[in-house]
Amino acid sequence: MKLSVISFITLVISSSIVKFDLAPQDPLAESISRGSEIYEDFCMQCHLPDGKGVENVFPPLAKSDYLMNNIEASIRGVKFGQNDEIVVNGKTYNGFMQPMGLDDDEIADVMNYVTNSWGNKNKDMITTEAVAAIKK
Template identity: 60%
Template sequence: MIKYCKLLVVAFLVVSCNYDNKKTNIADYSLNKENTSSDPQLKASIERGKLVYEDLCITCHMGNGEGAPKVFPPLAQSDYLKENQEASIKGIKEGMSGEIVVNGITYNSVMAPLGLSDEEVADVMNYINNSWGNSYGKFITTEDVTKVIKN
């Protein structure tokens, strides 16, 4: 009888621990609230950018922004994104090809142009600049994108 009670207690603990893990292991890919709460325009842009990202970008760069190792570069904690905002804007608007180095890893993939408007590019940039621990750059406007594309 004591053996069965111990087994029951162990089974209960395993189930309880497993249940807690399921609750806490769900990744939270939400926006960095501290970056969005002070500026309603930025917050709205980020929300729109998230929709575009989830529609077009998530397949390669994943829901957590970590990309696919040595195939599609990460956007989360990306030194390339942080240091190359204009090139990133152009890449989203016009596509990219050729080698780039992101966080010390060389990528040589092709990103096709996505057919996004300047506003959609600005919104996606604001989303990725303020997600997954990123806090890069400033609020990017449609006018900023237009200016970068013209140059």
Template identity: 55%
Template sequence: MKKIVKLVVLLLIVVSCNSNEKEDKTNKVKYPKKTSIKQVSPELKASIIEGKLVYENLCITCHMADGKGVTKAFPPLANSDYLKKKQTASIKAVKNGMSGEITVNGITYNSVMAPLGLSDEEVADVVNYINNSWGNNYGKMLTAEQVGKIAK
């Protein structure tokens, strides 16, 4: 009889701990998946492909492969309210670098982004890539000519 009671108790413990309805008690931001490149014009698609190469060579070290950055060190580009609200400042930062405090998604960052020596075309490509990745969809295609006018 004792063996049966122990077996029933053990079975109840296993069943109660194996619930599929686990509660996510973390306060982490849930990032949407990457935007499909099939949804954009051929010109923008080509720019995004080139921009991904620039990103993977220069930006990925700080902003990470998933665009989430490093909390309190390097701001996220994925789902970034700063990027959405301050496109011009973001383009200038990519072209000319930046320093000083910025607030992204409610978190203050105060690190330095050195100028990367990118051409206007490379800046346009990498911004187009960022603007169309990790759930971002921040508007029209940026051109090298626009970067030249903005980044002065």
């Protein structure tokens, strides 16, 4: 009987202890994770799961010189749509991309994802504030 009471008390105490996650969080890694889901929902249909796009139709995001050298213009394209001729990895693209209707925080997350995927590496986190500051 004593063992049952002690076991019960131990169970009650252990189940009521609040666990705190004291491990430091990596804001960029968290943003990239959220951005991956946004990419799947809004971007993957054209730019494909591997980010390679469709040659002469949808520009690649994978190892993209345009993306990495024109981050502000790329953000503007996601935010407001794209209807200008661009040159990506030496190939000209002159298509139209609708604005995705994403909030500034979603744009920051998806941009952090694409600028850190498929051979791209961006050490500077794109913030919601930076996206909000970009105007048409």
